Amino acid sequence: MKIDHIGVAVRSLDEAASFYKANLGLAEVHREEVPGQKVRVAFLSDPADPNGTAVELLEPTSPDGAVAKFISARGLGLHHLAFHAGGEPGAVATAMERMLKEGIPSLEPKPRPGARGHHVCFFHPKHCAGVLIELVGGG
Numbered sequence: 392m393k394i395d396h397i398g399v400a401v402r403s404l405d406e407a408a409s410f411y412k413a414n415l416g417l418a419e420v421h422r423e424e425v426p427g428q429k430v431r432v433a434f435l436s437d438p439a440d441p442n443g444t445a446v447e448l449l450e451p452t453s454p455d456g457a458v459a460k461f462i463s464a465r466g467l468g469l470h471h472l473a474f475h476a477g478g479e480p481g482a483v484a485t486a487m488e489r490m491l492k493e494g495i496p497s498l499e500p501k502p503r504p505g506a507r508g509h510h511v512c513f514f515h516p517k518h519c520a521g522v523l524i525e526l527v528g529g530g
């Protein structure tokens with residue numbers, strides 16, 4: 392699967408986005424709050440390749456959210472890798488089933504709404520060589 396985006400835990404979307412824009416030439420393509428995940432997110436990508444792999448900046452909105460806990464325990468920085476499971480309805484659920492058959496259970500029983508109107512699910516780093524993995528696409 393293609394890498395859809397790379398999640399980065401930050402304290403301030405504005406500060407981190409400025410860094411990527413000024414120094415690495417990325418452009419912000421989307422920003423929203425995802426209440427279910429207790430984060431505000433900004434997506435940045437190469438203006439010459441807007442559908443290419445994005446950087447997703449994740450700013451916690453509550454101290455009991457996954458990203459706030461990650462920052463307390465491990466500090467700022469790389470948080471997850473997100474793979475594109477396909478845009479068609481059921482794509483994420485199908486990929487979840489395939490991984491479950493290989494003995495990799497997802498953290499959620501079924502895909503849930505994520506940023507940019509996509510469906511998402513996550514896999515614990517303990518099953519994924521130490522990296523939190525997200526599948527993103529059609530639910």
Ligand code: CMX
Binds near residue numbers: 398428432
């Ligand atoms: N990458 C690598 N390791 C991680 C991690 C991450 N992102 N988050 C936690 N860990 C490690 C911890 O350091 C800890 O390691 P040790 O056992 O070696 O100390 C271990 O995982 C803890 O695991 P846990 O006790 O099961 O659970 P936590 O309370 O730390 O939660 C996790 C971890 C992955 C279950 C939780 O963060 C989660 O459910 N994540 C999925 C949802 C999410 O991350 N949402 C935010 C992104 C939203 C978006 O992209 O829009």
